[in-house]
Amino acid sequence: VLGRAGISFRCQCLQTSxxxxxxxxxxxxxxxxxxxxxxxxxxxxxxxxxxxxxxxxRANWVKMIIERLLNKQKD
Amino acid sequence: VLGRAGISFRCQCLQTSxxxxxxxxxxxxxxxxxxxxxxxxxxxxxxxxxxxxxxxxRANWVKMIIERLLNKQKD
Numbered sequence: 234v235l236g237r238a239g240i241s242f243r244c245q246c247l248q249t250s251x252x253x254x255x256x257x258x259x260x261x262x263x264x265x266x267x268x269x270x271x272x273x274x275x276x277x278x279x280x281x282x283x284x285x286x287x288x289x290x291r292a293n294w295v296k297m298i299i300e301r302l303l304n305k306q307k308d
Numbered sequence: 309v310l311g312r313a314g315i316s317f318r319c320q321c322l323q324t325s326x327x328x329x330x331x332x333x334x335x336x337x338x339x340x341x342x343x344x345x346x347x348x349x350x351x352x353x354x355x356x357x358x359x360x361x362x363x364x365x366r367a368n369w370v371k372m373i374i375e376r377l378l379n380k381q382k383d
Contacts, residue, residue, distance in 0.1 A: 256341065259341055260340070261338055261339060261340045261341070262338070262339040262340075262341075263336055263337070263338050263339075264336060264337040264338075264339070264374070264377060265335070265336045265337075266331065266334055266336070266337075266377055267380075274377055274378075274380065274381055290378065290381045291381045295378075296378045296379075299339070299374065299378060300375065300378075302339060302341055302349055303349075303365065303370075303371045303374060303375075304371075305342075305349065306349055306365045306366045
């Protein structure tokens with residue numbers, strides 16, 4: 234359920250996957266911080282195929298990939 | 309320009325902001341990895357107001373907030 238301006242009013246992910254997906258397939262990564270609408274941080278990756286996958290935010294490879302993306306930026 | 313399945317074909321951000329925004333205002337954070345469509349990693353935050361802001365992926369506070377979100381997840 235997306236409310237005004239696409240702000241979610243409940244958790245978007247019914248379940249999450251911990252299976253590794255090669256980042257080369259990622260079109261984008263959406264992080265939805267926990268809040269009144271949902272107690273979990275949600276990480277939803279959109280693949281280049283258009284498919285969306287809810288990732289387990291506790292999975293180490295998910296954290297590693299996001300940190301690597303951030304740190305690849307030359308200062 | 310969003311192509312099939314909402315996959316971007318060029319950079320989404322014409323400019324980015326390094327000004328601190330309190331994460332309490334974030335509805336979600338979208339990370340678009342660099343690729344053939346755009347040489348930059350792009351980080352677009354959607355605020356609860358519905359407004360979208362392109363953040364500077366090199367800004368330390370941006371990296372800190374994303375890492376804090378990830379590490380807040382109890383293992």
